Amino acid sequence: MTPIGTVHYLVVAAALFILGVIGVLTRRNVVIILMSIELILNAVNLNLVAFSRIWGLHGQVFAIFVITDAAAEAAVGLGILIAFFRNKETVNVDEIDLLKW
Amino acid sequence: MVFLSHIWLIPLLPALGAATTLFFGRKLQKTTINAVCVGAVVLAFLFACGAVWQYTDYARANPGKPYQNIVYTWLGTGNGEAGVSPVQQGGESQPPIIFLTRDGRPAPLQADAGFLLDPLSSIWLLFVTGVGALIHIYSTGYMAHEGGYYRFFGYLNLFMFSMLTLILANNYVLMFVGWEGVGLCSYLLIGFYFHRPSASTAANKAFIVNRIGDAGFLLGMFTIAWYFGSLRFTEVTQLARSGHFAIGDPIITAATLLLFVGACGKSAQIPLYVWLPDAMEGPTPVSALIHAATMVTAGVYMVARSNALFVLAPSSMKTVAIIGALTAIFAASIGLVQNDIKRVLAYSTVSQLGYMFLALGVGAFAAGVFHVFTHAFFKALLFLGSGSVIHAMSGEQDMRNMGDLHKRIPITHWTMFIATFAIAGIPPFAGFFSKDEILWQAWSSEGGAYRLLWLVGFVTALMTAFYMFRLMFLTFHGRPRMSHEVEHHIHESPKSMTMPLVILAICAICAGWLGWPHSLGGSDRFAKFLEPVFAREANVFQAEGKSAQLAAGEREEEHTSPIEYGLMFLSVGAAIIGWGMAWRAYREADKGYNEPIAAASPPLYDVLYNKYYVDEGYDYAFTGRRKVGDTRLGVMGAGEAASWFDSHVIDGLVNGAGWITRLSGTLSSWWDKWIIDGVLVNGPAILSRMLSYPMRLLEWGLVQWYALVMVLGLVGFVAYYSWR
Numbered sequence: 001m002t003p004i005g006t007v008h009y010l011v012v013a014a015a016l017f018i019l020g021v022i023g024v025l026t027r028r029n030v031v032i033i034l035m036s037i038e039l040i041l042n043a044v045n046l047n048l049v050a051f052s053r054i055w056g057l058h059g060q061v062f063a064i065f066v067i068t069d070a071a072a073e074a075a076v077g078l079g080i081l082i083a084f085f086r087n088k089e090t091v092n093v094d095e096i097d098l099l100k101w
Numbered sequence: 102m103v104f105l106s107h108i109w110l111i112p113l114l115p116a117l118g119a120a121t122t123l124f125f126g127r128k129l130q131k132t133t134i135n136a137v138c139v140g141a142v143v144l145a146f147l148f149a150c151g152a153v154w155q156y157t158d159y160a161r162a163n164p165g166k167p168y169q170n171i172v173y174t175w176l177g178t179g180n181g182e183a184g185v186s187p188v189q190q191g192g193e194s195q196p197p198i199i200f201l202t203r204d205g206r207p208a209p210l211q212a213d214a215g216f217l218l219d220p221l222s223s224i225w226l227l228f229v230t231g232v233g234a235l236i237h238i239y240s241t242g243y244m245a246h247e248g249g250y251y252r253f254f255g256y257l258n259l260f261m262f263s264m265l266t267l268i269l270a271n272n273y274v275l276m277f278v279g280w281e282g283v284g285l286c287s288y289l290l291i292g293f294y295f296h297r298p299s300a301s302t303a304a305n306k307a308f309i310v311n312r313i314g315d316a317g318f319l320l321g322m323f324t325i326a327w328y329f330g331s332l333r334f335t336e337v338t339q340l341a342r343s344g345h346f347a348i349g350d351p352i353i354t355a356a357t358l359l360l361f362v363g364a365c366g367k368s369a370q371i372p373l374y375v376w377l378p379d380a381m382e383g384p385t386p387v388s389a390l391i392h393a394a395t396m397v398t399a400g401v402y403m404v405a406r407s408n409a410l411f412v413l414a415p416s417s418m419k420t421v422a423i424i425g426a427l428t429a430i431f432a433a434s435i436g437l438v439q440n441d442i443k444r445v446l447a448y449s450t451v452s453q454l455g456y457m458f459l460a461l462g463v464g465a466f467a468a469g470v471f472h473v474f475t476h477a478f479f480k481a482l483l484f485l486g487s488g489s490v491i492h493a494m495s496g497e498q499d500m501r502n503m504g505d506l507h508k509r510i511p512i513t514h515w516t517m518f519i520a521t522f523a524i525a526g527i528p529p530f531a532g533f534f535s536k537d538e539i540l541w542q543a544w545s546s547e548g549g550a551y552r553l554l555w556l557v558g559f560v561t562a563l564m565t566a567f568y569m570f571r572l573m574f575l576t577f578h579g580r581p582r583m584s585h586e587v588e589h590h591i592h593e594s595p596k597s598m599t600m601p602l603v604i605l606a607i608c609a610i611c612a613g614w615l616g617w618p619h620s621l622g623g624s625d626r627f628a629k630f631l632e633p634v635f636a637r638e639a640n641v642f643q644a645e646g647k648s649a650q651l652a653a654g655e656r657e658e659e660h661t662s663p664i665e666y667g668l669m670f671l672s673v674g675a676a677i678i679g680w681g682m683a684w685r686a687y688r689e690a691d692k693g694y695n696e697p698i699a700a701a702s703p704p705l706y707d708v709l710y711n712k713y714y715v716d717e718g719y720d721y722a723f724t725g726r727r728k729v730g731d732t733r734l735g736v737m738g739a740g741e742a743a744s745w746f747d748s749h750v751i752d753g754l755v756n757g758a759g760w761i762t763r764l765s766g767t768l769s770s771w772w773d774k775w776i777i778d779g780v781l782v783n784g785p786a787i788l789s790r791m792l793s794y795p796m797r798l799l800e801w802g803l804v805q806w807y808a809l810v811m812v813l814g815l816v817g818f819v820a821y822y823s824w825r
Binding site: 021024025026033093094096097098099 | 802803808812
């Protein structure tokens, strides 16, 4: 059994990323989409942390920044979502198309 | 100088009376109204006496100088001489109205509330307030049982205010204010019985005919302002006498003719006399005050006031003289056959006014003014007497239904007889002196070129005597022709009415003595009093063609010539012949008496009785009625033609202009809607909309679609760079 190496992390991260992308593209509920975006961000974090084994601690520092950013983004996104829900009584993304043209 | 310096109180007193009565009169007792209105006029009379008395002192100190008192300037700003206007005291001076005179000089258009007292206005002031006060007293008796008592006295006081403003004004504009004011009061008082259609029609007629004259006055006033740069009497007179202007100056001629149009309207001269006979619809005291003694002499006053201008325009003078003489004989001939007692007097007034203008026109201003003065007394007396007769006859005005009143109303009878002697020109009553002076001046002025006018005046004098004695005999003598019921009610009028009659009768006897001519051993004080106003003019006028000295000398010489005595005898003879003819014809007048003129020539009688069909002619010519009497004319009169022109051509032009505007509006709107909006604005928009349509299909609003495109693009890039 081969020891766990960088490639394993990358494979897990890629799987998470693809799951996130599929979630963003296919789900109608904005909450789920936001969660899928978190998946994508965390896939990136995993990549950063994995590569920091080779290139030093910069990657980990960057990952912490990304986590902070994700928290902020989730807060803002959910705030917008609640405001929107109060107006339209829906959180389905296919019903939110007022700005099209 | 307390009276002179407060001369503005004279018009103000009746104004206050009018304001009190018109605003609160409905609630006041008749006695209060009497006290306020009569009191105001009597006070004004006393004040006027005081002012004139002080003026004579003033005139002695400053010979030939009129007294001028400028209270403030109400039109344009005041200048240094004119006292400081209240507006200027506040630091904010209103900008003066500047206009350019004929010689290109800027002049301010201004008019003062200023008062001018000179011999001319003194005379008017005295008889207007004096006769006015007597007529006010008379009215308290005459109107005692009439409705609208307060209204009557309010208007009467308003009239006094306007008339005094007219007289005392020191410039044409303020004079015009009074001029319009008396016109308004005349209108209101003619239409006093407004429930009678004939009265309201007569009031309208008076007002409208007067407007025509007023237009002439206004234009004349503007011409004077434009030519002389001032509207003050003193300044205009000074400029006119300065010698800068040639005799016969066309602009002065035009201005004086325009002023004379105004005088024709107010003083009932041909062709604007038609309103005065109809004005008899008003109550009799009104006829006496406004339409005999005072207002109708305003035209004479205005012409006499502008004498310095008229002297510079001999053709205007000739016009005045000819119009005056024509009016005199024209109105007198109508008066010969009228049956309404007041209408006879009305035509007599028109005729006497004609005499006054004849005098003014031949340059005998003093004689004209003298006749105004004496006429005011005897004509007011005649009207008041006729009012007393009408009062006694329970409102009957037709002389055919009168007769034999002399024993029943003796005071009225005797006072009216005195006035008749006066108007007929029998010495020593007032009318003799003034009428004779006019006839003599007409004979003697300008070397006798006006002798035809003298003849006209002479015939008029004969007619005057005839119709006046006809009136007296029909009313007071002959057989009684009234119904029994009326006869039963005949009574002499109350003291308040007979007392003014007696006073006026005394004046009608004595007023003429003021102008006792030189030829009869008198001193002609009246003319001497007026000398500062007129003397120079007479000389200038005489000087036309000859030298002034020579003419003046000749005139002095002529004045004592035997011709004057001859003419005097002739005119007295005419008066006595008229008296005799009337005595023969009407002394025994019974029911169905014969009119001598009708017996001699029925067509002539018809023409005279119908007033030469002038009213019908005016109706036809100016008010658009095609029917004259019973005949219907086929051709349009000027009035109808004007109306047709107005409704077809003028209105057609107006409608055409409207139609064109609408058409162009429609066109413009079409252009705007389809070309500007459609092609130029919406066109590019539609184009870009069409061009952008395929792009829009891509942007259909689903966020995930955009994300998918991004992902696919990313995949595409990665694939491209991986397998390259």
